[in-house]
Amino acid sequence: SQTIHQWPATLVQPVGSPLSLECTVEGTSNPNLYWYRQAAGRGLQLLFYSVGIGQISSEVPQNLSASRPQDRQFILSSKKLLLSDSGFYLCARLASGNEQFFGPGTRLTVL
Amino acid sequence: QKEVEQNSGPLSVPEGAIASLNCTYSDRGSQSFFWYRQYSGKSPELIMSIYSNGDKEDGRFTAQLNKASQYVSLLIRDSQPSDSATYLCAPALYGNKLVFGAGTILRVKS
Numbered sequence: 001s002q003t004i005h006q007w008p009a010t011l012v013q014p015v016g017s018p019l020s021l022e023c024t025v026e027g028t029s030n031p032n033l034y035w036y037r038q039a040a041g042r043g044l045q046l047l048f049y050s051v052g053i054g055q056i057s058s059e060v061p062q063n064l065s066a067s068r069p070q071d072r073q074f075i076l077s078s079k080k081l082l083l084s085d086s087g088f089y090l091c092a093r094l095a096s097g098n099e100q101f102f103g104p105g106t107r108l109t110v111l
Numbered sequence: 112q113k114e115v116e117q118n119s120g121p122l123s124v125p126e127g128a129i130a131s132l133n134c135t136y137s138d139r140g141s142q143s144f145f146w147y148r149q150y151s152g153k154s155p156e157l158i159m160s161i162y163s164n165g166d167k168e169d170g171r172f173t174a175q176l177n178k179a180s181q182y183v184s185l186l187i188r189d190s191q192p193s194d195s196a197t198y199l200c201a202p203a204l205y206g207n208k209l210v211f212g213a214g215t216i217l218r219v220k221s
């Protein structure tokens with residue numbers, strides 16, 4: 001089966017601190033991967049997507065960056081967190097019918 | 112006009128009733144349409160996909176698509192309290208990019 005892992009599950013960070021969120025996928029090779037953010041009570045905002053190692057597309061200008069160092073690993077980073085970076089971060093993979101399946105998410109609180 | 116519009120709700124229905132959730136989208140070229148269910152604090156879960164005009168049934172769920180009207184809906188028959196969640200409409204716009212609506216909150220009262 002194809003499984004998406006996200007780490008950590010929850011994170012509380014001070015403003016100005018760095019960030020690294022990890023997404024790993026099992027059971028499939030070279031998947032298209034996506035990072036979304038969901039602010040409290042809001043819809044999902046696409047942040048980045050990747051079609052392969054080293055290939056990153058950014059959807060919106062922001063304080064975040066993404067990397068794909070390995071086929072099944074997708075990382076979301078920031079050098080200095082802002083209060084507005086708080087939210088629920090979701091990693092997703094693209095399936096054959098154009099649908100996306102989500103990992104369990106990381107809840108980030110910036111204080 | 113937003114790319115994907117959903118009534119935010121909450122939509123309240125009694126247990127056993129039919130819940131009807133609606134969504135409109137902006138891109139006439141969209142070919143793939145998805146409904147996700149999201150429980151509070153959890154990640155979205157795919158419950159229905161539809162690609163052709165008409166109805167698609169899966170258990171208690173029926174998705175309806177009308178591309179000419181740029182409208183997609185989800186019917187939930189025999190609603191249960193466990194169906195209480197936020198339902199996200201996600202058409203694939205501009206190719207294969209999913210754009211999510213803000214979601215409709217459904218409350219099923221026992």
